[in-house]
Amino acid sequence: MKITISRIAPLLIFIPILILRCTPPNLCDPMQNTGIGPIEKLDLVPVNTNVAAEGQVLYDQLCRVCHNEINQMEGPAHWGIINRRTPEWIMNMMLNPTEMAQEDPIAKILAERVNGVEMPDMNLSEEEALKILEYFRTLQ
Numbered sequence: 001m002k003i004t005i006s007r008i009a010p011l012l013i014f015i016p017i018l019i020l021r022c023t024p025p026n027l028c029d030p031m032q033n034t035g036i037g038p039i040e041k042l043d044l045v046p047v048n049t050n051v052a053a054e055g056q057v058l059y060d061q062l063c064r065v066c067h068n069e070i071n072q073m074e075g076p077a078h079w080g081i082i083n084r085r086t087p088e089w090i091m092n093m094m095l096n097p098t099e100m101a102q103e104d105p106i107a108k109i110l111a112e113r114v115n116g117v118e119m120p121d122m123n124l125s126e127e128e129a130l131k132i133l134e135y136f137r138t139l140q
């Protein structure tokens with residue numbers, strides 16, 4: 001994908017805010033923060049493309065109304081999310097979005113950036129969330 005200044009600009013603003021506002025320090029690093037919720041540790045095996053395809057179907061049904069891969073909509077774009085967040089954080093965001101938006105420093109900032117619109121809890125099962133995570137792992 002072509003990298004243009006307009007794509008990078010939001011990051012230039014967002015990253016310093018994240019560094020200034022996250023406490024404690026381990027939660028400041030998005031690649032260390034595992035989020036708040038039922039998932040503490042995930043051991044990932046290589047991507048299973050069949051499971052990813054099932055995840056994409058769920059994504060189309062449940063998530064696409066507010067998200068897509070490339071553009072910020074109601075919620076953030078998901079391309080490359082696996083390189084910006086830990087898999088545990090992504091799972092907890094899917095399974096426990098309300099508490100995440102209230103307590104997790106990264107999710108809090110995301111919620112503020114979209115004018116207080118918060119991601120709804122859609123009562124996903126862990127199995128469904130894992131399928132969507134598998135789809136996210138193909139978006140890079």
Ligand code: HEC
Pocket residue numbers: 059062063064065066067074075076077081085090093094097101107110111112114116117118119120122124132
């Ligand atoms: C009604 C709109 C809405 C729906 C439906 C929705 N989301 Fe969200 N999502 C948001 C908003 C708004 C945020 C920003 C954080 C917040 O407000 O809590 C977000 C944030 C996220 C994030 C964090 C993004 C990042 O860059 O760190 C992930 C991951 C996510 N959503 C996944 C999903 C998945 C998977 C689904 C479908 C199962 C879904 N969302 C459905 C609105 C939505």
